[in-house]
Structures are given as structure tokens and as C-alpha cells.
Amino acid sequence: MVSSLQSFDIELKLLLEGIYLKYQYDFRDYSLASLRRRLTQATADFGCETLSELQGRILRRQEDFARLLQYLTVQVSEMFRDPSYFRMLREKVMPMLQTYPSVKVWVAGCSSGEEVWSLAILLHEEGLLDRTILYATDVNPQALRAAAEGVYPLDRIASFSRNYLASGGRASLSDYYHANYGAASFSRWLKRQVVFADHSLATDSVFSEVHLVSCRNVLIYFNQPLQDRAVGLFADSLVRRGFLGLGSKESLRFSKHNDAFSEFDAPARIYQKR
Incomplete structure (x- = not known):
């Protein structure tokens, strides 16, 4: 007899297959446990009884799919998150x-x-911004628009500032934004070297040779085959002795591409291509 969890997982796989066939977004190799949590919440928030009912809605209404993307993609971050990572970038990688x-x-x-x-602020303070191209990619177009805007609620700025100072910031974070109507808008000149673009680690290929890849707190939402695919893209993108930065809970230890990298700074999760 099929359990309710097994039934849910069957519906989940059908939903992800439908999304891939209709919209060409591939979430089929995302972490099953994470998808269960997110889609259980989405089903309730959409007012649906089952995932099958939710599938019918999103396959017929593109605006509902755009809304569902906010559940399927990770939208949790902060500036200078894990300050020790940015400090090691500043002290060891930037030189x-x-x-x-x-x-x-x-x-x-x-x-x-x-x-x-x-990273734009860090590159500026280390005299590198003017000769750097920053590629900022994501699978979620709404997230990309928000990233390009660079506007964040003022109540988040205190924690951003603490992280900035702990990371070795050379000035005050307030030098880089203007406060208006309860929000902080970061200075436009900081993004003059930034290219915002849609890119899926599940389906897209290498697009440029780079010196540093920063992909933090993303791999934890992938299963092992998709983690391997993503790390393979990073290895193919990086110049010889280029750098890869991962999140504090992520590692290359079980990756099939582990031998392509050496640990540059283990506590900060910074690796160097061999």
C-alpha cells in the first residue's frame, strides 16, 4: 500500500517534470527534503488541497508559476554573510x-x-573593481531584478554593517548607500562592472573563464549528481589556480571533482583549482 509520503513524492516528481516540460526550469535534482518543505508550504499558500491541484494551476497560468518560483529558489542571504569568508578573500585572495x-x-x-x-564593495576597497567584471547569475528572474536594484530594508542594515566591519571593511558601510523612505539604496556606481544574467546550474553551460567563483549556500539545496554538475561547471570556468568559495556548511569532500581543487583556506571554505 502506498503511504501518504510516497503519494506526495510521486506528485512532487510529476510536478517537477511538468515544470521542466512547460517552462524549461529544471528542479528535478534539487534536494528532496528541501522540496518537500517548500512545496508543502506552497500548496497551503496557494489554497490547494494537493500537489496535483497545484500542478494544474501552474501549468495553465504562467503568473502562478512565477509566484511558485519564489518557493523553489533560495532567497535567504545577507551582506558580508560569514565575515571570516570575506576577510580571507580580502587578505589572501585579493592580493x-x-x-x-x-x-x-x-x-x-x-x-x-x-x-x-x-563583493563589489570589497573589490573597490582593494583597488580591483575598475578592472573586474562581476557576473551575477540566478535562475529566478524576480531575484535578479531585486539584485540589480540593490535596495534593502533599513532594518537589515545594522547586521549588514556589523558583518562589513567584521570582514575587515576599510570605511563605513553607510558610505555606499543612500537611505530613503525606510530603505537603503546602494550606490549605482558599484554595479557598473556587474552583469546580471539568467543562468541555471542544472541545465546551462560554462559561459566565461573566471578567476573567482563564489557559490555559497546553494549546493546544500542540490542532490549529489547536481552538486557534481555544478562543481564541474566551476572547475571548467576557473583559470588555473583560480578560486572557488562555498558556504560554511558546504564541502568538496564527496564531490567527484574534489581532485581538481586543493584547500586554500579550509575554515573559510575557499578552494583553489590545481
Whole structure:
């Protein structure tokens, strides 16, 4: 007899297959446990009794699919998250990037842009921004629009500022934004070297040779085959001895591409391509 969880998982797989066939978004290799939580919440919020009912809605109404994307993609971030990571970038990685005449950085899974703006500030303070191209990619178009806007609620700025100072910031974070109507708008000049673009780690290919890939707190939402695919893309993108930054709970230990990298700074989860 099929349990209710097994029935849910069958409906979940059918929903993801339908999304792939209709919209060409591939979530089939995302972590099953994470998808269960997210889609259970989505089913309730959409007022549906079952995932099958939700599937019928999103396959017929593109606006409902756009809404569902907010549940399927990760939208949790903050500026200078894990300050020790940014401090190690500043102290150990940036001096090596400064030896190149030009630099390319890829922020994969940039969500609403907090990490992109953080890296732009860091590159500026280390004298690298003007000769760097920053690629900020995500599968969610709404998240990309928010990232490009660079506008965040003022009640988040205090924690952003603490992270910035803990990461070795050379000024005050307030030097980089203007406060208006309860929101902080980061200075437009910071994104003059940023290219915001749609890119899926599940289906798309390498698009440029880069010196640093920062993909943090994204792989934890993938199953092992998709993690391997993503890390393979990063390895193919990076120049020899280029850098890969992962989230604090992520590792290359079980990746089939582990041998392509050495640990550059283990506590900060920074790896270097061999």
C-alpha cells in the first residue's frame, strides 16, 4: 500500500517534470527534503488541497508559476554573510587577483544580490573593481531584478554593517548607500562592472573563464549528481589556480571533482583549482 509520503513524492516528481516540460526550469535534482518543505508550504499558500491541484494551476497560468518560483529558489542571504569568508578573500585572495591585468568573478546563485554588492564593495576597497567584471547569475528572474536594484530594508542594515566591519571593511558601510523612505539604496556606481544574467546550474553551460567563483549556500539545496554538475561547471570556468568559495556548511569532500581543487583556506571554505 502506498503511504501518504510516497503519494506526495510521486506528485512532487510529476510536478517537477511538468515544470521542466512547460517552462524549461529544471528542479528535478534539487534536494528532496528541501522540496518537500517548500512545496508543502506552497500548496497551503496557494489554497490547494494537493500537489496535483497545484500542478494544474501552474501549468495553465504562467503568473502562478512565477509566484511558485519564489518557493523553489533560495532567497535567504545577507551582506558580508560569514565575515571570516570575506576577510580571507580580502587578505589572501585579493592580493593574488591583483597580479592579473583584468579579473572576472562569478557569483552563482546570487539570489537578491547581497553577496554581489558585498563583493563589489570589497573589490573597490582593494583597488580591483575598475578592472573586474562581476557576473551575477540566478535562475529566478524576480531575484535578479531585486539584485540589480540593490535596495534593502533599513532594518537589515545594522547586521549588514556589523558583518562589513567584521570582514575587515576599510570605511563605513553607510558610505555606499543612500537611505530613503525606510530603505537603503546602494550606490549605482558599484554595479557598473556587474552583469546580471539568467543562468541555471542544472541545465546551462560554462559561459566565461573566471578567476573567482563564489557559490555559497546553494549546493546544500542540490542532490549529489547536481552538486557534481555544478562543481564541474566551476572547475571548467576557473583559470588555473583560480578560486572557488562555498558556504560554511558546504564541502568538496564527496564531490567527484574534489581532485581538481586543493584547500586554500579550509575554515573559510575557499578552494583553489590545481
